[in-house]
Amino acid sequence: MLSVNEAENIIFNLVKPLNHQKDIETVDLLAATGRILASPVTSQLDFPHWDNSAMDGYAVIYQDVQQASEEKPAVLILVEDIPAGYQPQSNIQSGQSARIFTGAVMPKGADTVVMQENTRKEGDRVFILKAPNPQEFVRHRAAYYQAGAELLPAGIQLNAPEIAILAAAQCTHLNVYRRPRVAILSTGNELVTPEQTLQPGQIVDSNQYALAALVKQSGGEPLMLGIIKDEPEALKGAIADAIANADLVLSSGGVSVGDYDYVEQILESLGGEIKVSSVAMKPGKPLTVATFNIPNGAIYFGLPGNPVSALVSYWRFVQPVIKKCSGIAEGWKPKFIKAQTRENISSNGKRETYIWGKLDLVDGIYEFSVAGGNKSSGNLINLAQTNALAVLEVGKKLVNVGEEVEVLRVY
CATH class of the missing domain: 2.170.190.11 (Molybdopterin biosynthesis moea protein, domain 3.)
Structure with a gap:
């Protein structure tokens, strides 16, 4: 079982940004918000245009x-x-x-x-x-910018200030990176869609919807492949299609050690090289990461099935991967800050522990509040309004109220 830092180093080094020649598309200015600029932009206008x-x-x-x-x-x-x-x-x-x-x-x-x-x-x-x-x-004319110089560099995300600059510079068509394609599938005989009538023993597949939303927020294009039953051939076919057509593949469930957890053996049968099989973190221990020797170089992430575990694993590892893949030059790595905790936070100290909750800036000081209710990794309900994860390193069993704790900001 790998430490979180070991897993991070392996995973982040697997990722190659999109190609700045092959993986670009031209969009008009109104469609450029949130996109990653693939080519530097210059303008033929001075700013100001005149004194x-x-x-x-x-x-x-x-x-x-x-x-x-x-x-x-x-x-x-x-x-x-x-x-x-x-x-x-x-x-x-x-x-x-x-x-x-x-x-x-x-x-x-x-x-x-x-x-x-x-x-x-x-x-x-x-x-x-x-x-x-x-x-x-x-x-004075050209005091802010001189015509012909680089106005915006490649590798930045185009947000409102950049869109305003481009509009003022009359740059109406832009070369941007295509969005990384992320295939998403859920595994399990017990799963049903939100539209289906729930029968005893069944569970609504919320992970696929959560992961699709997260992929969009991270700048990717989600390809939702639906629910795949715990049948090896059906699962093998779905995974084969996914790795052939996506940059990244996310599955949830089927990566633990149960009798119906087939994902790792299927990945190996498809030529996958398992890079990560479990991580010393809680929640999120059963994480499988594999690569394939195929032209598009797809990376497979087998996330845990429990909703909180799936999302914590995504925030910790997958979100930075999608951002790096998207072509953004900097700012893709996880963002950790120090905050004061409003409650006692505890752990058994055996694995790096992530506690979900809410981060607020109060009078210039970051404060972290633990989500209320049961802390089970199956408790989807108390994930509502989560925007950060407090991190307790291995061996750290208690952070008292008012003490400083490291926090991973996820939004």
Whole structure:
């Protein structure tokens, strides 16, 4: 049985990001949210596009107003009003000024903007009551970005700020990585779909829906293959199809040591090389990871059948794998932070233990609350609103209320 760190090192080293030449597709800007940029983006526009005003006020020549004060204001002739979106017609000469608004193009000759609060207007004259700093409130062309330089690098996720930048740069079509294809299947004679009438002894297959949701949230494309009965030939056929058509395969159930747990022997019969067969963690001990010598290089994850165990295993190992596979350059590794616990957290200390609950930031300090109710790995109900897992290392049996605990953030 591998330690969690040993299993992590093996699993993460198996993963190869999508190919930046073969695994890309072009999408329009409105479809790009959440996607991973596959090629660097440049723009032919400077930012700002032209010198413009950062304030409502008056465009002036600094030398005309550098000595201005309330006692001795500088008096300038107004020659033009310049609203945003208007091309100035005047060339400001000494002794002149133009009324200007935020975002408007600076007129030629002017080099400074005096905010309107420091002025007084009388007819066609403006009185400057306070000397500005040189070039104050002027946003210069290309101060933020120069045309032709790299605007956004490859390997980043496109979220709202990046989408705004791309829109402003008039980049309407983008090369992004395709989403990793993740096949999902559940094994077990006892399983039924949510639509079926539940009979005595049967269990609704919630894992497939949870894993599909998690795959989407991780940036993957879930391929739901349904429930496969505990029949070796049916299971072998389903797994063979899955590894041939997906980058990753997730199954839940069938990876323990019961009489109907066939997954590992089927993987080996299909040429799979078992890299991980169990991990010293609780919940989530029965974890099978296998690779295949096939062109698409699929990786198989056999997750435990118990709902909490399946999700904890996913958060700990599979979520980072999908993110790394997706082509994201950084930030794919698990994120651990320190938090104060609001309750005592205990473990038998024999395996690395994960306690599910909720992480909150309170007055600048992270606090972790344990989920209420029974802590059984079969208790799906108290997973609701879980966003973090407290981690107790091997040998650690108790963390008292108010003490610091390491927490894996999962959302």
